[in-house]
Amino acid sequence: MRLAHQFVEPFDNLDSLAIIGMQTRGVDIARRVHGYIKSFFSVDLPLGVLDTTFYRDDFRTKMKMPSVQVTDIPFDLFEKDLILVDDVLYTGRTVRSAMDALMSFGRPASVRFCCMVDRGHRELPVTADYVGVYVPTHLNEEIRVETKEQDGREAILVVTKEEEPRT
Amino acid sequence: MTTRSEGGYVFPHKHLLGLKDYSAEDILHVLDQTDNFLEILNRPIPKIPTLRDKTIVNLFYENSTRTRLSFEMAQKRMGADVVNFSSGSSSVSKGESLKDTIRNIESMKIDMVVVRHPSPGAAHFISRCVDAAILNAGDGAHEHPTQALLDIFSIRQKIGRLKGLKIVIIGDITHSRVVRSNIIGLTRLGAKVRVCGPRTMMPVFVEELGVTVSYNLEECLEWCDMAMALRIQLERQEKGLFPSQREYHEQFGIKKRHLLEFPNFTIMHPGPVNRGVELESEVADSPRAIILNQVTNGLAVRMAVLYLLSGGKRV
Numbered sequence: 001m002r003l004a005h006q007f008v009e010p011f012d013n014l015d016s017l018a019i020i021g022m023q024t025r026g027v028d029i030a031r032r033v034h035g036y037i038k039s040f041f042s043v044d045l046p047l048g049v050l051d052t053t054f055y056r057d058d059f060r061t062k063m064k065m066p067s068v069q070v071t072d073i074p075f076d077l078f079e080k081d082l083i084l085v086d087d088v089l090y091t092g093r094t095v096r097s098a099m100d101a102l103m104s105f106g107r108p109a110s111v112r113f114c115c116m117v118d119r120g121h122r123e124l125p126v127t128a129d130y131v132g133v134y135v136p137t138h139l140n141e142e143i144r145v146e147t148k149e150q151d152g153r154e155a156i157l158v159v160t161k162e163e164e165p166r167t
Numbered sequence: 168m169t170t171r172s173e174g175g176y177v178f179p180h181k182h183l184l185g186l187k188d189y190s191a192e193d194i195l196h197v198l199d200q201t202d203n204f205l206e207i208l209n210r211p212i213p214k215i216p217t218l219r220d221k222t223i224v225n226l227f228y229e230n231s232t233r234t235r236l237s238f239e240m241a242q243k244r245m246g247a248d249v250v251n252f253s254s255g256s257s258s259v260s261k262g263e264s265l266k267d268t269i270r271n272i273e274s275m276k277i278d279m280v281v282v283r284h285p286s287p288g289a290a291h292f293i294s295r296c297v298d299a300a301i302l303n304a305g306d307g308a309h310e311h312p313t314q315a316l317l318d319i320f321s322i323r324q325k326i327g328r329l330k331g332l333k334i335v336i337i338g339d340i341t342h343s344r345v346v347r348s349n350i351i352g353l354t355r356l357g358a359k360v361r362v363c364g365p366r367t368m369m370p371v372f373v374e375e376l377g378v379t380v381s382y383n384l385e386e387c388l389e390w391c392d393m394a395m396a397l398r399i400q401l402e403r404q405e406k407g408l409f410p411s412q413r414e415y416h417e418q419f420g421i422k423k424r425h426l427l428e429f430p431n432f433t434i435m436h437p438g439p440v441n442r443g444v445e446l447e448s449e450v451a452d453s454p455r456a457i458i459l460n461q462v463t464n465g466l467a468v469r470m471a472v473l474y475l476l477s478g479g480k481r482v
Contacts, residue, residue, distance in 0.1 A: 051203070054215040054245075067176075067196075068203040068474070104212035 016109060018046040018080045022098055023069040026086035028147035029116055033085065046080075048073035055097035077106035083130075087145040089115035092126030117156055119143045178475050182301040184290045185310035186351045194352055197471055198320050204474070205467040207244070219246035221278040221477055226269070226293075227304075228254040228284040233438055233462065234304050234314070238281050241469035250277075265289065266296050273297040279476065282306070300476045308342050313472060314437055315348030317465040319356065321457055322393055324464065325433055330357035335387040337419055338397030338445060339368040339408070345397060345437050350376045363387045364419060367408040384419050388429045395435040396421060396445040412444050423449045433457060 021030025027049050034047045051069040084098055095113055102111060114130035119137040135143060137158065144157040178196055180188065189197075207213055223242050227235055235251075242249045252272070259268065269280070279300045282290050287309035294301040305311040323329055334353060336346050340362045353360050354377040361379045362369070373380060381387050388394060399415060409415045416422075420443075421434060434446065434456040442448045451458060 054207075054217040068200050068471075070203060071206055100216070104210055104214065106211050 014041065014043045014045065016079060016081045017083070018048065018075060018077075019083050019085060020048040020050050020073065020102070022084065022086040022094070023049065023051040023071075025145050025147050025150055026084075028149045029087060029145075030085040031149075033114075046075040048075065050084075050098060050101055052094060052097040052101050055100040057093060057097070071101075073105055077102065077108045080108045082108045082111045084111060084113045085115075086113075087116045087147075088143045089113075089118045089126075089128050089131075090121060090143070092122045092124035095126050096124055116145055117143050178478075181476065182290075182294050182303075183312050183472055183476060184294060184301060184303050186312045186315055186348045186355075187310070189312075189352075189355075191355045191357075194316070194319065194356060197316055197468070197475065198323060200471040200475065201316075201320050201464070201467045204470040205464065207470070208463070208467060214244055214246065216246045217474060218242065218477055222248045222250070222276065223279040223281065223473075224272055224277050225249065225251045225304075226272070226280055226282040226284075227252065228259070228265075228282075228289070229305065231283055231304070233465070234283065234311075237462070237465045238302075238304060238313075238469055241466055241473055244466075245470060245473060247279075247473070265292065269293050269296050273299060279473070302472065302476065305344055308344050308347075310348045310351075311344040312348050312352075313465070313469055314345050315352045316472070317461055317468040318345075318349055318395065318435060318437070319352050320468055321435065321461045321464050322353075322358075324460070325457055326392060329353070332358045332393065333361070333391045334358055334393045334395060335361045335363055335381075335391040336395045336397065337363045337384065337387070337421075338399060340364050340373060340397075341368050341370045342400060343397050347376075349395070350378055354378070361387055361390065365409050365415070384421075385425070385428075388421070388425055388432055391432050393435060394421060394432045395437075396440075398437065398439060399441055399444050401441065412441075416444050416447075420445055420447060421450050422447045426450060426453060426455060435461060438462065 019030050019034050021027035030047060034045060038044055049070060049072045051071045053066050053068045082102065086094065089095070099111060102108065112129040115128045116132040118128055118131045118134050121139060133156070135158065137143060140160060142159045144159055146153055146155045146157065148154055176192065176196060178193065180193065186194065207215060225235060225238055239249055239251065277299055279302065280293060281302045281304050282293055283304040284306050287307035289306045290301050290303035303310060303312055319329065322332065322334065326332060336349060340346050346362065350360050361381055362373060363381045363384060366382065369380065434450060436446060436451070436458045438458060440446055440451050440458065442451060450456065
């Protein structure tokens with residue numbers, strides 16, 4: 001909810017604003033934020049869904065080919081101020097691929113990035129404009145954001161690999 | 168949305184030699200992925216960098232426009248380096264064997280080979296000679312898997328389901344590789360397939376493939392949800408499989424009046440259409456024909472297949 005207010009704050013005119021959620025859990029968070037903005041400001045912002053599989057630089061180094069998911073951006077990006085939403089910001093590579101992907105849809109006026117959790121360990125010069133929570137982590141830990149739509153509950157878990165989750 | 172991926176499904180194939188090797192789940196996975204590639208084609212910049220580290224050879228020992236263009240365009244849309252080879256302008260005319268040709272090409276560090284060849288089994292043969300991923304783009308009268316995948320995708324896109332659907336395939340059943348791949352794929356997904364054509368073009372024991380046979384076009388059109396007409400291969404006409412094009416049209420061509428008499432079926436054709444033979448011109452252009460959608464879908468299907476087979480390391 002705080003994020004929703006932060007999104008809207010710098011804009012006098014919401015006409016150019018649009019939200020893009022990144023598959024899979026970024027989409028759920030984006031929907032949530034979109035819903036808040038709708039009920040507080042009674043504006044129905046354009047909402048898109050983006051899958052960045054094709055633009056990743058690491059998909060061939062993993063064991064199996066990732067399945068491609070739906071991309072659906074039902075509006076023209078030209079001159080829009082976009083807010084990209086994802087669950088976890090880690091190395092920054094996903095954001096880079098998302099920016100590449102967005103550019104093939106057109107030329108937005110600006111792109112800002114929002115993440116639920118920033119866990120550090122960046123490998124690229126990327127930072128988020130809006131952050132839900134900073135969680136300093138160890139490299140052998142994994143951040144797991146769960147959403148109602150995907151996991152049936154809402155939680156942010158810090159999981160140390162090969163151990164049980166601790167909240 | 169992609170339930171199959173969430174459920175731990177892993178696409179298990181390295182090659183696409185024929186649909187015979189693909190389970191129902193594999194076929195459905197390709198179709199699901201195709202949906203997402205179709206969306207890319209509608210983007211303002213319909214290009215993705217996914218295959219930019221791959222080199223692909225299109226090895227065509229037989230003529231083709233649609234399949235070849237479609238493959239090449241799919242490869243370029245995904246950023247791959249593409250080399251085209253056609254037997255006419257190559258050392259094949261100097262007598263180089265298929266095995267030597269492919270092993271030489273492989274030495275140039277390639278990742279994938281798309282092959283069309285007049286001999287059945289050519290793609291299988293190549294897959295045993297080299298390490299690259301092989302895509303069969305038609306081998307003799309054997310299989311043409313990407314055509315069948317795009318047909319099946321088009322059917323699902325139009326009607327929304329495949330199980331229990333009634334599909335009739337009309338034409339030269341014996342010589343068609345499209346038909347064989349389609350029968351395998353469609354029956355595996357639970358569709359009911361009937362084949363229809365002149366007796367001279369009907370292979371014996373065709374029922375073994377799990378289809379029914381009919382020699383009466385109108386009965387089939389009344390029965391089916393989808394009618395797939397095959398191209399009558401005029402170049403094979405001298406063999407005398409039917410007396411004349413006109414007589415074929417009379418008996419097995421879909422005509423304008425059929426559209427009125429049987430209001431429910433949809434028309435497909437793998438192309439190129441001989442207007443006035445398999446389909447009357449008005450039928451080919453009618454809104455009930457999805458022939459041009461098939462071509463668009465063909466591009467998306469081929470992108471999906473290239474993507475799925477591109478995994479792993481360079482050979």
